[in-house]
Amino acid sequence: MVTSNDVGRVEIEDVVIRFAAKKGEVTALARTNLTLEPGTFTALIGPSGCGKSTLMNAIAGFVAPSEGRLTLDGCAIAGPSNDVGVIFQQYALFPWFTALGNVRFGLKQFKLPRSEEIDRARAALDEVGLGPHADKFPQQLSGGMKQRVAIARTFAVGPKVLLMDEPFGALDAQTRISMHGLLLDVWQKHRATVLFVTHDVDEALLLADDVRVMSQAPGRLIRHYPLRQERPRAFNRSGSQLLDIREEILGLLRPQDTLSAF
């Protein structure tokens, strides 16, 4: 029997992604092998243009790999599905729908009775603390609130996998910190498998079970840091080793170090 603890395994096997370019082809992602275990939180970090979004797009089913295969719970990923939710840096909300309307939109496909659809959407907004703002339109909400609507909309659908591409990149530092707590709370409740792209090493170290670092373009995975420190995490806690890991990753991301290491 499949339980919630063993759904959401993503396997990326020998995947290479190339795009057509003016002069032949460009390799956006060099050969990549990666398994995301069910319910784990992986942060992906790497230089601009190394292929992070390309990898996300492949897992989301938006882009087909040129080589290799991607599976979710053993089934080939052949296109977008409800099993894989995606949250981008830009909130991607419909401006003509309220917060509630945006969450309901994601639920339309289930053809639920109207009252059940509304209840489910309200519950999702409550979960991210937006219950009192359910009837506001996106332009009446702050950046953090808009991203909370996006999180509510995605989790309401019940994805097995959640892909987040620099989701908090446009937010101020204070809002980011509160979004970290909120995301961890919602994730721990739903236990989706999360792949989280960020340029912020600290964000990766504070959130993830596993931090994966990519090389310069064409990117491939060059380091894996399993983090087993309890959350909420702090850099200055004695014995946490987070500061050492942070220095190491920052070193890897400096262009000359990345080149000389490989």
Ligand SMILES: Nc1ncnc2c1ncn2[C@@H]1O[C@H](COP(=O)(O)OP(=O)(O)OP(=O)(O)O)[C@@H](O)[C@H]1O
């Ligand atoms: N649809 C596409 N067609 C052609 N080239 C593409 C396409 N998508 C991405 N690329 C190229 O693939 C490479 C990797 O791009 P990608 O967007 O995955 O990088 P990234 O790691 O997400 O960068 P950033 O950190 O700046 O978001 C880049 O050279 C990019 O120009």
Ligand SMILES: [Mg+2]
């Ligand atoms: Mg990107």
